[in-house]
Amino acid sequence: MTDQMPLPDGTSAVAFDWKFLRTRAAQCRLTDEDLTALTGTPTADWEARLTPHTLPAAALFTLARALNTSAESLLRRPGPARRAAPAAAGDATVLHAALLEADRIHPDDLASALEWTPHRLRRAATTLAAHLEQSGSPHRLVHTGTAIHLICAPDLLTGKQRQNLHDCGHTAATLAPGEAALLARLLHHTAHGLTPDLPAEQIPRLANRRLLAPDGEQPAPHPDVLFGLGLATCPLTDTKTAAGGCASVPATATPPPPGA
Structure with a gap:
């Protein structure tokens, strides 16, 4: 038997559970003089000098018996390290x-x-x-x-x-669901010669997204959109193109998808 109490590996941070120890001492009616005699250390110096590594095993077991508990119950093992809560983001x-x-x-x-x-x-x-x-x-x-x-x-x-x-097609160009729905409705009305019925409050946003033609009294699909769908011969690349150099292809000229 060694002079010190054998401790498991990785328990260098094990310490006495001071709250439990003092509670048991009060319940067992042990005075400070009694505890000093059992540990060899004045109770006023316990937290600074008394550890499971400095107290001989025999004294630890004697103290446990005096407190009517087990030696292990007097020890407190550190819990898993907790990550600090992140500060509230600005x-x-x-x-x-x-x-x-x-x-x-x-x-x-x-x-x-x-x-x-x-x-x-x-x-x-x-x-x-x-x-x-x-x-x-x-x-x-x-x-x-x-x-x-x-x-x-x-x-x-x-x-x-x-x-x-x-x-290579890796630039960001994702349409929001609402934008896609409005664009599909505009294309439908344009293909059938109907008057566009886009909500007025949505027009500036769609124009900013280059989904509407930059000029015109009524909303119309942007030439780049028509080009991407195969309904125009060229995209809007310069002022000359915007003035009418990009011809639209009739909707009927686009072959229907297989199984349509």
Whole structure:
């Protein structure tokens, strides 16, 4: 038998459970003098000097018997380390996270989704824009009356790199469900010669997303949309094209899909 109580591996942080030990001493009516005699250490110095590694095993077992308990019950093993709770994120950080999730979005829609007032959104956007500039982040914030979104900082990518990303189809161009539904309805009305019935409040947003033609008294699909669907011979690439150089292909000229 060794002089010290054998402790399991990895228990160097094991300590006495002082609360339990003193409670048992009071229940067993042991005085400070009794406890000092049992441990060889004055009770006033226990927490500074008395540990399971400095108390001989025989004394530990004697103390346990005097307290009418087991030696193991006097010891307290450290629990698993707990991660500190993260600090509450600021509005600018929350806004940054939301834009990474939502991509381009109307400010009113974003404020509603975050359950913020428009003023709170504007304040967070101002803070975030300044932070992105000062921290050297690759993101930059664009905030207009009809859209708020993140873009890449200028001059990080060359024109060739951007074109390569576009050519391989990896540029962000996802339509929101609502945008896709409105665009499909506009195409339907256009194909059948009907008057477009888009909600007036949605028109600026769709135009900002390059889903509507830039000119015209009535909403019409953007030439790039028609080109992507095979309904136009060329995309809108310059002012000359916008003036009418891109011919539309009649909807009937597009062959129906198999099984239609």
